[in-house]
Amino acid sequence: MVFAATVEGFQCTGFEINSILTGYARVKAKWKGIPFSTASFVNQDFWKTNLSKYNNMTVFLAPGVMEVLGRKLEKELPDEARVIACRFPFPDWTPTATEGDGLDQAWAYDMNTIRKLSTHTIMR
Structure with a gap:
């Protein structure tokens, strides 16, 4: 996924x-000629990493881990962040968009929207 995203012009970090x-x-x-500043790979457990940047x-x-990951991302990611889930959606989140179907389905979630929906549900 990191290599595909760099082709689209994104700066990426893979954990x-x-x-x-x-x-x-x-x-x-290195073999593909992708500079470290564009694609870096970190030998680290992202569960123990602050993802706020x-x-x-x-x-x-x-x-089985999507619900736990959702809670971590809600705590750490900025409001303007977007999360793309491939093949398996977040069970408690409402997607902003979806693409594909079956094994090729992906869901897009905007953290600002996720937080607004969570707050609205809690306040009810």
């Missing part, structure tokens, strides 16, 4: 807990 996969991604980026996030994780 990978497996150091072998992190090294592979770094070598692949990121404005866009793409996730491809198992359905």
Whole structure:
């Protein structure tokens, strides 16, 4: 996903807990001629990382962790952030947009909208 996003002009950071996969991604980026300033790969557990400096996030994780991830992102991401979930949606969030279907479906969520809907639900 990082490589596809850099082609579209995004500056990306990929988190990978497996150091072998992190090294592979770094070598692949160098081989493709992608500068470190455009695509960086961090050998770190993003569950233990403060994500507040990121404005866009793409996730491809198992359905069982999406609810927990949603709570983390609600706490840490700025209001202007957008989250794209691939293949598995956030169970408690209402998407701003969706694209594709079946195994190729993705959902877009705007944090500002998610927070407004959460606040509205709590106030009821």
